[in-house]
Amino acid sequence: MSSKENMESKSALLIGASGLVGGHCLLQLLEEPSYTQVIVLVRRPLPVIHEKLVQQISDFDELESLGKCPPVDDVYCCLGTTIKKSGTQEAFRKVDFDYPVKLAALTQHCGANQFLLISSMGANPHSRIFYNRVKGEVEEAIRKISFKAFHIFRPSLLLGKRVEHRPGEQVGAVAMTALKYAMIGPFRTYRAILAKDVAQAMVRVAQMDRTGVNIYDSQSIQKIADGADTRHQVE
Ligand SMILES: NC(=O)c1ccc[n+]([C@@H]2O[C@H](COP(=O)([O-])OP(=O)(O)OC[C@H]3O[C@@H](n4cnc5c(N)ncnc54)[C@H](OP(=O)(O)O)[C@@H]3O)[C@@H](O)[C@H]2O)c1
Structure with missing residues (x-):
């Protein structure tokens, strides 16, 4: 593992x-x-x-055979697919559950301190909605792996430029943008959020030295990205 003692030279x-x-x-x-x-x-x-960048071309089905332990302090998991893109629920689950859990187990075993996962608003292992259930299950599975800190980000609809065409999300983004200022009080957390802001919140949180399981809803993510540290759920 790289220089854990010197937190000024971490690896991600x-x-x-x-x-x-x-x-x-x-x-x-x-x-x-x-x-x-x-x-x-x-x-x-x-x-x-x-x-600073090291690119490792990887077959995600062979994560266990990465060879020697990856020398990392903080692990960021921004993986995901859609049922439409993956084709089946099984293939979706492989990307949104199997790969993140395998990565978490491997990196924790190798000494990583923090795991940062993008989950989703609505994540719930008991949900009747398949997507929300898988997101809830992946959170539960990684929680059991016991990192020093596990950060779960539950954004609402993501905004940003995609190469890929996702008509459903584009319609949602237009509607959410139009309704943004009507979403106040408890509805604020349903506002769509820039992917850039989610990324910024993740990187900021990893520098805060928090421990345990920390859950950030979309509103908390936005506040962290805006530079106003905020209350969030700690378990
Ligand atoms: N879209 C939304 O509005 C929304 C809302 C809330 C939460 N989320 C969640 O946020 C996370 C990030 O979303 P995003 O929109 O940034 O994702 P994205 O643009 O679709 O990117 C997905 C990433 O996962 C990788 N990936 C997909 N299938 C793979 C496979 N079979 N093997 C290896 N890598 C694979 C892709 O790599 P390749 O380039 O190699 O395919 C890509 O790097 C996801 O977990 C998503 O569920 C999304």
Whole structure:
């Protein structure tokens, strides 16, 4: 494991770096002075060159055979798919449950301190909605792995430029943007949120030295991204 004693030279491992939140997360991790190394596990090389960046081309079905322990302090999981893209519930579950849990077990075994997971608003292991149930189950499974700190981010609809066309989300984004200022009080947390802000909140939280299981709803994520640290659920 890298320099745990010297928290000014941490290393981060990111999966999902080619995605919407993951792409922003990567840029912010490279800018964050406390990280001297940022390792990304990717299926295809990213067009990014940076002195801190190490790209490891990986088959996510073979995460256990990464070889030696990845030398990381903080693990960022921005992985995810959709049922439409993956084709079946089983294939969805593999990406949104199996891979994150395997990664968590491996990195915790190797000494990582913090695991930061993008889950979703509505995550609940008992939900009747498949997506929400898988998100709740992945949170539960990683909780049992006992990191020094486990941070769960539950954003609402993500806003940002995608290469991929997702008509449902685009309609949702237009509606949510139009309704933004009508969503006040307890409805504030349903406001759509910029993927960039979610990434920023993740990187900020990892520098706060929090311990235990910490859950951030969309409103808390927004406040952290805005620079106003906030109450959040600690378990
Ligand atoms: N969309 C929303 O409004 C919304 C709202 C709340 C929460 N979330 C959650 O937020 C997280 C991040 O969402 P996002 O929109 O940023 O994701 P995204 O843009 O779809 O990116 C997904 C990432 O996962 C990787 N991935 C997908 N399938 C894979 C596979 N079979 N093997 C290896 N890697 C795979 C992709 O890599 P490749 O480039 O190699 O495919 C990509 O890096 C997800 O967990 C999502 O469920 C989304």
